[in-house]
Amino acid sequence: MPDAPRDIEALIEIMARLPGLGPRSARRAVLHLIKKRGPLMRPLAEVMTRVADTARECLNCGNIGTGDLCPVCTDDKRVNGQICVVEDVADLWAMERGQAFGGRYHVLGGTLSALDDIGPEDLRIPRLVDRVTSEAVTEVILALNATVDGVTTAHYIADALSGSGVSVTSLAQGVPIGGELDYLDDGTISAALRARKAV
């Protein structure tokens, strides 16, 4: 941007590095912010500074919080004994939006990947094995993405926990609510057929 002041250029350049934004949408977003300096830009800068200062990963489960332990790990109302294993904090938030799970979480921070050279010690898998023994866990629910790496990781974790006496389950696979068969891939239809239930 010739002739845009240097800070504005820098702001656009940084915003364009966010996922989902490119140079053009970053310019639009920055102009919108500048037009709404008082009601939007200043509060955004303030809350962003606060989050940058306070956000940190939970030492126990890897979720994002503001202390050593995250809100889920310190919540007395949640059930102990069940740990839901997710790949990422975004997946934890997705599970929480569903409001179907009241236990604890464990955020791996990724999946095993031979291609990207990510092994168990790069994720929080050893920490999960520790928790299963130390927290008297009865069930580990694997809520990993149904991708090749996700499935590989699920198998690895099931192996690592075999012999610990904990029951390892995973989310059911099948037709999504509201899904139309004609638009589903063959793998999903096969999985749904194999897992068919009596009506």
Next chain:
Amino acid sequence: MPDAPRDIEALIEIMARLPGLGPRSARRAVLHLIKKRGPLMRPLAEVMTRVADTARECLNCGNIGTGDLCPVCTDDKRVNGQICVVEDVADLWAMERGQAFGGRYHVLGGTLSALDDIGPEDLRIPRLVDRVTSEAVTEVILALNATVDGVTTAHYIADALSGSGVSVTSLAQGVPIGGELDYLDDGTISAALRARKAV
């Protein structure tokens, strides 16, 4: 986001109000920022605070700068006597990227719109008329969007400046560079045909 700390929820909520971002992409962007607190989030918050503190509209042309006058208005190397009229600062930046214009600008801040009840005094049209007489302007180039409101505004400005002796021009309309006729709308093809040139 149940169980996300309150500041992070607030950050997602504000980010989701930016053009081009929705709740889902705002969550992704915030998680990305939190993962890259040092190299990305903190610089972003700092530069955003600086821009919120310093950015302001040029008193002369409406462009965004950091002082009473913007970098374009104070640039001695630019040609006087030619003013390019644009709707928005984003359009000024688009013109500057083209590097085809070396004169001054005038940012209207919108277009006339009967529907939205925007009249000449809501835009910087009176200020444009002032500049044309006070700055010894010889040509006003209307670089407005080729929308109904843009064309209406162009006609209004041409009327307002008639009698001042200034020459009022507008960007040529026709086939865009690299454009394929089969994908162009009928209006553009008609305009390009009417404005045909000897090869």
